[in-house]
Amino acid sequence: KDIPVSEYIDKFKKKPVLVLGDYETGLERLESICRVLGELGYEPIMVRDIPDHPSQDIRQKVVAIGAISRFVVVDDSSNSGHLLEVELCDQNKWVTILLRAAGHGGSWMTAGLSYQSNVILEQPYDPSSLEEAIPRISEWAEKKLEELKVKYDSTYPWRMKGS
Numbered sequence: 356k357d358i359p360v361s362e363y364i365d366k367f368k369k370k371p372v373l374v375l376g377d378y379e380t381g382l383e384r385l386e387s388i389c390r391v392l393g394e395l396g397y398e399p400i401m402v403r404d405i406p407d408h409p410s411q412d413i414r415q416k417v418v419a420i421g422a423i424s425r426f427v428v429v430d431d432s433s434n435s436g437h438l439l440e441v442e443l444c445d446q447n448k449w450v451t452i453l454l455r456a457a458g459h460g461g462s463w464m465t466a467g468l469s470y471q472s473n474v475i476l477e478q479p480y481d482p483s484s485l486e487e488a489i490p491r492i493s494e495w496a497e498k499k500l501e502e503l504k505v506k507y508d509s510t511y512p513w514r515m516k517g518s
Contacts, residue, residue, distance in 0.1 A: 364423060367423060369425065370396065370397050370398040370425065371397070371398045371399075371400050371420075371423060371424045371425060372392050372397045372398065372399050372400065372424055372425055372426055372427070372428055372493075373400050373402075373417075373420050373421050373424040373426075373427045373428070373449075374388055374389055374392070374399050374400065374401050374427075374428050374429075374430070375401075375402065375417075375427065375428070375429045375430070375437045375440045375441075375444075376388075376429055376430030376431070376432070376433075376435060376437050377430065377432070377433040377434070377435035377437065377461070378401075378403060378435070379435065380433050381430050381432060381433045381435065384430050384432060384456065384482050385401060385430055387482065387485050388428060388430060388454070388485060388489065389401065390485075391485045391486055391489040391490075392428070392489060392493070395489065395490060395493055397425070397493070399428075400420060400424065402416060402417055402420060402440075405420060413436075414439065414443065417440050417443055418443060418447065421443065421444065421447060421449050422447070422449075424449070425450075425496070425500065426449065426450040426451065426452070426493075426496040426499075426500065427444050427449050427450070427451040427452070428451075428452050428454060428489075428492065429441055429444070429451060429452065429453050429454065430454050430456070431453040431454060431455050431460045431461050431462075431465050431477075432454065432455055432456035432457075432459065432460070432461055432482075433461045434461045434462060435461060437461070438461070438462055438464055438465065441453065441464075441465050441468070444475070445468060445472060445475065448472075448474055449474065450474045450496050450499050450500055450503075451474065451475045451476070452475075452476045452478055452492045452495070452496060453465055453468065453469075453475065453476065453477045453478065454478055454479075454480050454488070454492070455477065455478065455479050455480065456479075456480060456481070456482050457479065457481070458479035460477075465477075473499075474499060474503075476492065476495055476496075476499075478491075478492055480492075
């Protein structure tokens with residue numbers, strides 16, 4: 356495109372939300388989550404919908420998408436390869452919500468991640484009432500992003516207004 360990378364990222368990062376989880380038994384839940392996020396004005400992205408780059412593996416693909424996403428929503432309700440993806444979210448300190456249908460996670464490996472991270476929220480939800488759960492978690496994510504912005508703006512002098 357004919358715009359600088361900084362401008363592209365600034366405009367692009369306002370709407371995409373990376374949605375992770377089980378593409379086999381959880382696909383219906385993922386598609387429902389994406390639908391509600393879309394209704395809220397976000398651009399939900401599932402990894403499978405982005406073309407592979409010939410020199411990247413799946414982890415690199417997730418990192419590339421996650422780095423330009425506003426926040427990440429993980430349906431952590433069933434066993435799948437998302438366990439590694441959750442670790443990438445934690446390592447990269449992305450604002451991440453771990454949704455658990457009926458409060459049950461896909462693995463004990465993700466249980467308690469929010470105890471030592473202020474950018475991860477573990478949230479039980481009812482898949483039949485996503486219209487209630489998704490606005491609540493997106494509101495949490497937006498508040499967390501604003502909190503981080505304020506902190507980083509006061510930390511880095513070049514981010515202060517008028518500088």
